[in-house]
Amino acid sequence: xxTPTLSRARKTGVKSIDGTRASLAWLTVPALVFFVAFAxxxxxxxxxxxxxxxxxxxxxxxxxxxNWASVLSDPLTGGSxxxxxxxxxxxxxxxxxxxxxxxxxxxxxxxxxxxxSVLFFVPILLSSAAVALTFTALLDxxxxxxxxxxxxxxxxxxLGNPDLAxxxxxxxxxxxxxxxxxxVYQGGVRQIPQSLYEAAxxxxxxxxxxxxxxxxxxxxxxxxxxxxxxxxxxxxxFDLIFVLTGGGPGHATTVLxxxxxxxxxxxxxxxxxxxxxxxxxxxxxxLALLIQRLGGKNRQASQLEGA
Amino acid sequence: MFSALxxxxxxxxxxxxxxxxxxxxxxxxxxxxxxxxxxxxxxxMWSLTSGDQPVIKDAVAQWNEKNPDRKINVEFFASDAYxxxxxxxxxxxxxxxLIFNWTGGVLQxxxxxxxxEDLSDLVKEKPEVADRYLPSVLQNxxxxxxxxxxxxxxVNPATMYFNKxxxxxxxxxxxxxxxxxxGAVPKLKAIGVAPFALGGQTKWPExxxxxxxxxxxxxxxxxxxxxxxxxGAWSDPxxxxxxxxxQQLVDAGGFQDSFASTASNSGSELALLYTGKAAMCLQLSSxxxxxxxxxxxxxxxxxxxxxxxxxxxxxKGDPSYTVGSPANFFSVSSTAxxxxxxxxxxxxxxxxxxxxxxxxxxxxxxxPPLQGVDxxxxxxxDSDFLKYTYDLAAKAPTFQFSWDQAVxxxxxxxxxxxxxxVFLKQETPQQFVDAMNAASKK
Numbered sequence: 001x002x003t004p005t006l007s008r009a010r011k012t013g014v015k016s017i018d019g020t021r022a023s024l025a026w027l028t029v030p031a032l033v034f035f036v037a038f039a040x041x042x043x044x045x046x047x048x049x050x051x052x053x054x055x056x057x058x059x060x061x062x063x064x065x066x067n068w069a070s071v072l073s074d075p076l077t078g079g080s081x082x083x084x085x086x087x088x089x090x091x092x093x094x095x096x097x098x099x100x101x102x103x104x105x106x107x108x109x110x111x112x113x114x115x116x117s118v119l120f121f122v123p124i125l126l127s128s129a130a131v132a133l134t135f136t137a138l139l140d141x142x143x144x145x146x147x148x149x150x151x152x153x154x155x156x157x158x159l160g161n162p163d164l165a166x167x168x169x170x171x172x173x174x175x176x177x178x179x180x181x182x183x184v185y186q187g188g189v190r191q192i193p194q195s196l197y198e199a200a201x202x203x204x205x206x207x208x209x210x211x212x213x214x215x216x217x218x219x220x221x222x223x224x225x226x227x228x229x230x231x232x233x234x235x236x237x238f239d240l241i242f243v244l245t246g247g248g249p250g251h252a253t254t255v256l257x258x259x260x261x262x263x264x265x266x267x268x269x270x271x272x273x274x275x276x277x278x279x280x281x282x283x284x285x286x287l288a289l290l291i292q293r294l295g296g297k298n299r300q301a302s303q304l305e306g307a
Numbered sequence: 308m309f310s311a312l313x314x315x316x317x318x319x320x321x322x323x324x325x326x327x328x329x330x331x332x333x334x335x336x337x338x339x340x341x342x343x344x345x346x347x348x349x350x351x352m353w354s355l356t357s358g359d360q361p362v363i364k365d366a367v368a369q370w371n372e373k374n375p376d377r378k379i380n381v382e383f384f385a386s387d388a389y390x391x392x393x394x395x396x397x398x399x400x401x402x403x404x405l406i407f408n409w410t411g412g413v414l415q416x417x418x419x420x421x422x423x424e425d426l427s428d429l430v431k432e433k434p435e436v437a438d439r440y441l442p443s444v445l446q447n448x449x450x451x452x453x454x455x456x457x458x459x460x461x462v463n464p465a466t467m468y469f470n471k472x473x474x475x476x477x478x479x480x481x482x483x484x485x486x487x488x489x490g491a492v493p494k495l496k497a498i499g500v501a502p503f504a505l506g507g508q509t510k511w512p513e514x515x516x517x518x519x520x521x522x523x524x525x526x527x528x529x530x531x532x533x534x535x536x537x538x539g540a541w542s543d544p545x546x547x548x549x550x551x552x553x554q555q556l557v558d559a560g561g562f563q564d565s566f567a568s569t570a571s572n573s574g575s576e577l578a579l580l581y582t583g584k585a586a587m588c589l590q591l592s593s594x595x596x597x598x599x600x601x602x603x604x605x606x607x608x609x610x611x612x613x614x615x616x617x618x619x620x621x622x623k624g625d626p627s628y629t630v631g632s633p634a635n636f637f638s639v640s641s642t643a644x645x646x647x648x649x650x651x652x653x654x655x656x657x658x659x660x661x662x663x664x665x666x667x668x669x670x671x672x673x674x675p676p677l678q679g680v681d682x683x684x685x686x687x688x689d690s691d692f693l694k695y696t697y698d699l700a701a702k703a704p705t706f707q708f709s710w711d712q713a714v715x716x717x718x719x720x721x722x723x724x725x726x727x728x729v730f731l732k733q734e735t736p737q738q739f740v741d742a743m744n745a746a747s748k749k
Contacts, residue, residue: 055416056394056395056398057394057397057398057416057417057420057422058398058416058419058420059420133573136508136570136573137570137573137575139568140568140569140570140573140575141563141564141565141568141569142563142569142575142578142579142584143575143578155564155565156565157564157565157567157568158565158568159508159567159568160507160508160565160566160567160568160731161567162733245508246508246510247724248510248567248724248727249567249727249728249731249733250724250727250728250731250733250734251724262720265391265394266716266717266719266720267716267717267718267719267720267721268394268416268716268717269717
């Protein structure tokens with residue numbers, strides 16, 4: 001497409017948008033209805049329920065701050081929050097560098113890289129429960145990996161040792177979710193104008209220098225998007241951990257969402273689970289805001305000056 | 308019709324209305340988790356996709372053929388999905404007419420909320436219905452002297468399995484007492500096998516150990532006091548002693564290495580037994596079928612032994628006490644119409660455990676919870692084991708439902724978690740007792 005046609009198309013586009021602004025407001029209705037029905041109303045319900053006693057079957061009765069007091073005084077609440085923070089920090093520390101490097105690698109247009117990126121993508125196609133069951137079998141001390149490969153280091157009590165169990169959870173989570181972030185970074189890298197690299201080459205920058213001075217800074221917003229998804233996503237992972245360790249041994253891998261599930265659907269304490277749900281939502285929103293802030297206040301600043 | 312919409316604006320409006328309508332339907336759809344409440348005398352039934360599914364399906368088909376004016380519509384669910392679904396359905400007043408359940412704490416909460424029918428009249432009017440069951444099994448459906456649930460499938464008591472070859476090789480007899488167990492451990496370790504296989508990742512197999520040890524030590528009164536919620540009931544010396552014995556066995560190396568990473572549901576716990584890596588395993592009698600599936604030749608060559616849980620010298624418990632799952636049960640929803648309730652009750656009386664139903668259950672390799680059913684077991688495959696299972700259940704003065712089912716649901720997970728920590732020695736017996744006393748107070 002040549003530049004004159006592009007600008008003409010833009011102009012006509014702008015004009016038609018101005019002309020029908022009133023009717024276009026209707027287009028937000030479906031999204032708005034969805035948002036209110038599936039986000040605002042349930043969230044409101046959870047907040048109301050957090051002040052109620054309800055076992056899921058009987059009558060709902062007013063509890064005042066009783067649920068809040070019992071949840072906040074339960075050492076498991078703080079413990080599971082801390083476990084969640086640990087899982088977030090460790091899995092980000094592992095996932096970000098690997099995703100970035102693999103993303104840059106798969107962004108190349110060589111054929112073998114295209115084949116490899118398809119293979120990298122496989123884990124995300126599998127359901128979490130299936131992944132967890134597979135890893136439980138692989139980690140079996142008698143019939144798993146250690147039975148097949150005679151390496152002494154593989155003979156560990158993977159799910160019985162609290163530290164190892166947490167490491168296993170983080171590893172499996174990363175294994176499953178890195179492919180998604182690789183894809184995000186791959187898209188980001190492909191957006192970087194080739195002219196930047198050409199200019200850098202002419203100036204004599206080598207590949208490593210180009211990576212740190214062009215690729216990494218240019219991926220700032222990709223980094224923010226991917227990290228937000230990673231952090232907020234970690235707050236929703238409960239299925240995989242539930243099947244893999246059940247939160248054990250003890251409470252070593254009980255993250256906040258899993259604790260909420262156990263409280264609500266195992267212990268049938270919907271009030272307490274709602275309190276945890278509110279804490280989870282506030283915590284998640286806070287983290288998302290924090291990451292957005294770290295991205296800098298001037299969101300309009302161009303990253304492509306001079307490109 | 309589309310040609311009538313002349314302007315763009317109209318079309319947009321239509322789209323918005325359509326989306327809103329679709330949403331409305333979806334939202335409304337979320338609320339109706341229950342089965343379609345068909346009018347008239349047609350009843351609904353929810354059950355599980357377990358080994359008994361074909362038997363129940365056949366029984367319902369037979370019933371529907373004979374009673375075309377008051378049919379039963381049955382749906383089957385996977386166990387975990389069912390537990391969540393049935394609670395929502397009962398809570399919303401959308402329960403099926405016939406509710407599959409495990410009695411215990413869940414049935415208690417149904418009764419507390421008047422969600423299920425009192426079946427005492429049915430039992431009184433048709434004594435043959437109640438009389439067909441083993442009393443120790445039927446008892447589980449009784450709360451405060453009223454019958455709220457009737458058994459519908461099979462007895463599933465826990466038993467000690469062992470690998471005969473390995474015991475021979477170590478030169479020991481199947482343990483009859485706790486001291487026998489402690490004596491067997493070093494001998495079995497000396498021939499390079501784990502004395503006991505344990506699925507610690509799955510947690511509930513550990514509970515069978517605690518249940519037996521507490522009862523053998525202190526008798527049934529200990530659990531009765533705990534279940535009633537008496538303050539400090541967990542502090543009973545029998546509980547502490549049982550937990551100490553568990554840790555004693557762990558210290559002696561009684562379980563396979565890294566037992567906390569072995570899962571029961573993947574079959575690797577039992578595989579240890581039949582592949583000759585572990586000599587014994589404490590598991591439910593239904594696991595016999597899993598062993599047979601895993602290694603048909605192990606059963607065919609008569610390598611599998613079984614015996615009741617050993618006794619404790621000086622213990623107060625009755626050695627014929629057993630624990631496990633006495634049966635699964637059906638209850639009748641109190642929100643159903645009178646006609647539906649009648650259909651359901653008549654089905655419980657005549658549709659369950661007629662000759663073809665009983666034979667069907669036996670054919671799946673299980674023992675129905677019926678008195679005198681042992682006379683019908685003779686021709687079934689593995690009849691020796693089935694008769695042994697029947698005796699375990701029939702001779703037990705108390706057939707205790709597994710504690711995690713019997714207890715208030717809010718305690719079940721806490722119990723399993725703390726017990727697994729005792730097995731891992733991350734908690735002392737006293738810490739377990741304190742934690743459970745505190746949790747019971749809530």
